[in-house]
Amino acid sequence: MKMKRNLQYILIAVCFLMVTACEKDLSSYIAYDSYTFSGVDATGGSWKPVLISSGSEIQIDAPSDVNSSAYAEEIANVKLAIKSATESQLENVKYWTNNPINRWNEIALELIAKYNLIPGPNADGTYTLPNPSNPDGPPAFPFAHPPYAVRALAYLSVAQFDALISAWHYKYLYNRTAPYKKDSEIEFAYKDNDIPAYPSDAAVLANVSKEILSAMFPLEKAYLEQRAQEHLESILLAGGNVNSDIEAGKKIGSYVAAKALSRAATDGMKSAQTPKPVSDSIKAKAMERFGWAWENKELPARPVGLTPLFGKVKMWNVANVEDTRPIPPPGINSEELKKDIEVLKDYAANVTTERRRIANFWQDGLGTYTPAGHWNRFAKEFIIQYAMNPLRSARTYAYLNMAMMDGGISCWDAKYYYHYPRPINLIPGFKTIAGTPNFPSYTSGHSVFSSAGAEILAYVFPNEATKVRDWAKEAAISRVYGGIHWTFDATVGTQQGIDVANYTLTVARNDGAQ
Amino acid sequence: MFTTKIITQKHIKARIPLERFCSTTCLRFSLMVLLFFCFSLQTKAQTPNDAIMMDKRDACVLLAYTYGTFDQYWEGGNQRENQTIATVERQTILGMAAIGITKKLDFYVGLPYVKTKSYEPNGGYFAGANGLQDVLVGLKYQLINAQSSVGTFSILPSATFSTPVSKYLSDYQPYSLGLGTTEIASRLMANYKLDKGLYTTIGAAYLWRGYTEAERDYYYNNGSFYTNTMDVPSAWNFEALIGSWLFQNKLRLELNYSAIRSLSGDDIRAYNAPQPTNKVEMDRVGAFAQYYFNPQGGFGIVASYNTVFRGRNAPKMTSLNLGITYQFGY
Structure with a gap:
């Protein structure tokens, strides 16, 4: 009988443990308190704005006297x-x-x-x-x-x-x-x-x-x-x-x-998602130029890729998108592509813990804040770490997002100009651990967004330059590990993002802020 | 009415306990593992959920294979198909052992290997996953055993603990092997069995589920979450079954119903992947059979079929399970 009673106690104890097991507080926003600004930027009102002619463009009347x-x-x-x-x-x-x-x-x-x-x-x-x-x-x-x-x-x-x-x-x-x-x-x-x-x-x-x-x-x-x-x-x-x-x-x-x-x-975004005939003609042009074209492989197939004319959207700091268009990708029968097919197959056959982690960490896919959101999050963390005032913070976000949007436009121009197939289009039976997006492969959007973003953060936070550039490279290669991009999509895309960001950096260096 | 009575070892030795335990427990466990696939649904570790006790110094091992598929699922409450994943296949091999520590206390241990993939053709081209899932250990205790002139009534509490043994990614649904979290299940079962062989059991369990680690540190769960930790909703599990022993206790046939009700969580969003934080509901019916070549011990076979007929954020999974059992004294 004693044995029985002990067992009952044990069972009761187990039940109790279950109910009271610890609950974690999961953060839904970054926790930070008010902080002392590292500077006040007293001359910030004379910085060069982007859309308005100057800080005084809008008339604000003098306030009542404090007395x-x-x-x-x-x-x-x-x-x-x-x-x-x-x-x-x-x-x-x-x-x-x-x-x-x-x-x-x-x-x-x-x-x-x-x-x-x-x-x-x-x-x-x-x-x-x-x-x-x-x-x-x-x-x-x-x-x-x-x-x-x-x-x-x-x-x-x-x-x-x-x-x-x-x-x-x-x-x-x-x-x-x-x-x-x-x-x-x-x-x-x-x-x-x-x-x-x-x-x-x-x-x-x-x-x-x-x-x-x-x-x-x-x-x-x-x-x-x-x-x-x-x-x-x-x-x-x-x-x-x-x-x-x-x-x-x-x-x-x-x-x-x-x-x-x-x-x-009026920036052109309204017409970025084209009707099918326009999309078909873009594809036909690529086929004519290069002898290849990307195809959507979803079931049922999507008739039009994602925003084929995003490459025509008005840029912030680049006058002509074609100035930032990268070199053509390797030919469809080239040795370089053949080698890369083997690389992709090898990654798919040997998914290491580390490659999988990288692919997932940077995936920022459907249902998330996207790669641009990820870089905004990094910016926010640095802004707090470096105790920026609101104006400095706004400047950081503005150049970051202008550079990334310009990067995205440049990337989309390349994507639909070259219309390059994805790994699942060219490798029979290929399987991926990341979702293949609904647009051509070359160059990788993650690579361009990330390196463009990293260049701005490296400029604003020079102490973090090495770190953020390494992150951008990791974000780029993550897409190759995920099985949805070629190695050259990532490496050329990284360079493309750096090139595009330089246009924004020129503006930033001349806006009057120190 | 019933009179409570301690059943001696001799009493149980002969037939029922061993065999039945083996079949029911092991099988039910594997069913849960396999059938409730990991689409959030896993109940992998829901076990010692039958009304039969092992004898002291008796042990039983099970090796079972389950083949489950679904081509529809519930996105929130909306039943749909999705050619991105087409038909998802989930195969499981389960090894499990049950050991009678005393005549009123059983110990369990189990480990499933799971392999998932989509049928061809599919529009997603996603790689499946495979590997060892969660190890489970459990205890079951016979609290009440009351006999009358026609049958026996028993009450059995049990507690099980399970936790991942490999670094599988729970945030890779619907192909993930499991929920990637520790689960502690406390269960209470009531059973009534007529001496002639007919029996019925009802049970309820609270499944406390902990957290799982994603490989991303941001996700949306009715709002932003800046963490790689995902809260896997705890759940209730209810069960009811009716069955009978036939042919001198060599064959047993059973019909069962079970339900899962998550206590919190979010809905799968439109045409989006499920995630471990989802609020899962599921109702399932099944049939089960077991056969013992020799009621005194040795080999037995078990087979079952289950199908989910109602759900929320759950796959409409249908599964077939086959297994062999071997029981012995030690």
Whole structure:
């Protein structure tokens, strides 16, 4: 009987262990607190913006004097708001931090991952494309594939950058101090800094980001509005701005967003996804020129590859995409290709733990934030590590995403100009551990996006240059390990990304920032 | 009513316990392993889930092969096919042993080898996967055994633990070998058996599942996750079966139903791959037969067929299982 009782205890103990086994807290955004900026960039208002002519293009009136009764009333409102703030409102203050551009970048990445779903076939074997004039679908608009994603990020970051240049211009023009410096009863929620409060840089970001992302993700309008309201509310509660700081910031944000979106409306993206006859003629031209053409092997076959005319989209810093077109790939009967077929077969037959890890780590495929999103994430981590202020951060994201978008355009130009087959097109019975995308092979998008991104990060964070360039090379070869790219797609693509990034670097080196 | 009574070793020695344990436990285990494929569905380690105890110093080994396929699955609640993966095939070879430690306590250990791939042609050209899956160890205890003039009622709690033994990638569905996580299952079964051979069992188990490691450090699960750790939803498992022993306890036939209900998780997104975080639901029916050449021990054969008829984020898997058992004293 004693034995029996012991066994019962053991069983009860096991049950208990099961129920109480530890639960982990999995992070859904990067955890960082407000930090002291490594510099304030007091002359940032004179930097050269991308879309607007200068920081003073938009007119922002002089604010009320900090000794005026109007300002005193604003201060009183800040105090009142802080006094009645709820627990969750104060948590929001902590979440947004004093460099909220990282949060808006995270929101963008999350929407990309949410919408990065390739439309499946209809019951009759046809495919329906997402339609911006009927965003509900099905399929929902957009399909946030890598070209769509990098473009959304570029417009977001460029608009943020220009808007913050304008904000900086007026901050240092009017030099209005922050409420917590004027009134010692107000406690600043973030680390102290000497950046003037008018207009609020955070409010600039809330509006510009909300408006760009609402255009890129029309079904998320209400969600983005709610996030922006939550953000704007947190600005006041942080004690660093009064309401007129916030209103002036919103005005700048909306102005620049409109400017960015008007460029986006006519940049050629609308016609990037072509009808079948156009796609067929692009393919026929490649066949005529080179004697080969890539084919979609899905079941049922997709009639058109992904955005055949993305290569014609307006670039940011390259005048003519053909200037960045790489050399032709090896001929279809060349020794070089034969050798590479053996390399691919060998990787497929010997999937090592390390190669598999690399293939998966950099895959950034359907349902994720795409390669461009991955590099934005790296940028965010460095921005925090190097304690950048919001303007510096915006500059980093802007050049990063312009270079990657230009890289993507250049890559797509090569993809559809050369129309080179994928490994599964040329190797009978070939199997892959990564999903083969719906566009030609040469050059590898991951390689171009990554090396273009790495060059910008190497320029902005010289201490990290070796690391980020190594990452870019690993991202490039990961596609070969995955079985979906040739070695030369990766190596030539890496060089192509470096070449394209140089155009953006020239602009960056001459924008007035040190 | 029933009178509780300790059954002596002699009582059980003769026939029922050994054989039945062997068949039911091993087989049910392998069924779970194989049939509920890893599309999130795995219940690989759901075991000591029959109502029969091993005798002390008796052991039983099982070698079973399962062939399962599906060409439809539920994406959320939407049943669909997908030519990217076409028909997915899942083969499993399971080795398992059960050992009677005392007459009321059994120990189990099992290890499956799994191989997956898609039929040709398919539109995805994905490589399948193969390798050792999860090792399982478990204990089953006979808490109540009450006999009446016509039959026996018993209550049996069990606990099992399983964990991956190879570095297979759980985040490679639908080809991944398993969920890639530790699972602790606590189960309670109630069985009633008529002396004439007819019996029925119902059982419920809580499957605590831990975390699995992906090879990417970002994924979407109704929002961003900046980590390579994925939370595999814990689940309830329910079972009911009815069966009978025939031909002097040489043959047994059984019909069974089992269900899985994840307690959390996300839906598979449109035309997207499943992932270990998915909320899985599944209802399955099956038939099972076993035959013993000699009720006193030695070789036996087992066979079963199962099909999933309802699900959520689960494959509509149909499986056939064949195995041989060998039991002996030690």
